[in-house]
Amino acid sequence: MVQIEQSAEPAGPGIPVAQTLAGIERMRAWGGRWPGGDGVGVFNEAYLAVAQTVRGQAGRGVPRDGETADTLEERLMERYLWAVDTAEAGGRLPECWRPLLPRRRHPGVRPVQFALGGLHAHVAHDLALAVVDACRTRDCAPAELEGEFERVGDLLALLEERIRDDLTPGPDLLRIADPLTHLVSSWSLERAREAAWSAARVLWQLRGLPSLAEEFRQRTDAGAGLVVRLWLTPCR
Template sequence: MSTITDVIDRMREIDRGLDPHDGVACFNRVYLKVTERIAHELTTGLFADPPFVERLDVDFAGFYLAAVDAAVAGRPARPWRPLFAARADRSVWSLQFALAGMNAHINHDLALAVITTCTDTGRDPDDDPIHHDFLRINEILEDVESEVRRSLEPALLKLATKDAETLKHIVGTFCVARARDLSWCSLQTLWPQRGHPFLYDNSVALLAQTVSVMGRLLVTPVTDVPDLWDLDGD
């Protein structure tokens, strides 16, 4: 894939091929919304360097799409395993699946995607306006995350108090803005290590392990809610 349009087409293809209640489908729908928003904003002047943002978006999406392909063979990357392992569990809410995907993709993949894009384009992460545009994407993600969380509120009213509190505690452990801040910190740690394979590979492996633990927390079963799954609250 070479353009953000290619990425959107592939995500739509994935969506058409999955049961709407599949945990991966829940994440894919949210990611598709974000990617469509970014594609639109590439033409509005929101970003200072649209070509770099598009290239980063394509590289970033590649990690998720590779995880989807690897899951077919039963070998998803470690940060993605909690989502793929729990994808058919009807006691896990759609929002939990969406956040588990964001956890794997942002906390692990994002730093590696920035390294890939910067390396391939001969840039440094500290070059202007890379971090500026990185923060602009935060605004889009926060809007979509808030929309998804709001869609959960009517369903929460139908839950027993104990189950509702458990769910709110689980989903409250993840915040997109905080995750992206942490991913930038991971990038700043990994970037100087990229010329030292042993050190770099061990740092990435430790990051993957940490993200996987968080992913397992996010897909903790809450209750069986077959009628309350839709991310849009339908």
């Protein structure tokens, strides 16, 4: 079994649909509590829209490829909920989520930077661990979750599209010489997803070597954290 440090492990072995709905309500409450322009709040608002899409799929109750209520989408959402809860409690976060906290109200960091920085943390680190979580619960290899992984990818693509459409400044503000132009154009969700899938497969193969698995997870987390810090470079 892959063992990861306590700070990066959400509590509880499963995520029933009822818990997912409760999680969506928590995200709504967070959005109402955080001030406008809050960096984590910017990502939360965009992610909430996608979480509601997940809820709609679960609410139809139609099985897909033998899935249970404990889907990969729900595993992934739990990772984000845990990160926010840990931050609110003053706990130790994975490196990829830490940069969002001290800069969440920085006037020089634009909303799209916060949103895409949060998306990168969620994909580059959380997605791989969510796959491992699901494999561990179902006692299956990552290959058996490939269909679900692709559906999660579709949802993440919707999230990226929403972020870019709603938060990227218009052409009158976003000029070729603007550093934000280079930041937005240099990141690829597809490449981040491919790296997450590879990381999940490696972690699963290392499940009998917990120390090495944890070292690999930490390296993955550190790499994701570096990219998030670059995303949050002030551009004003």
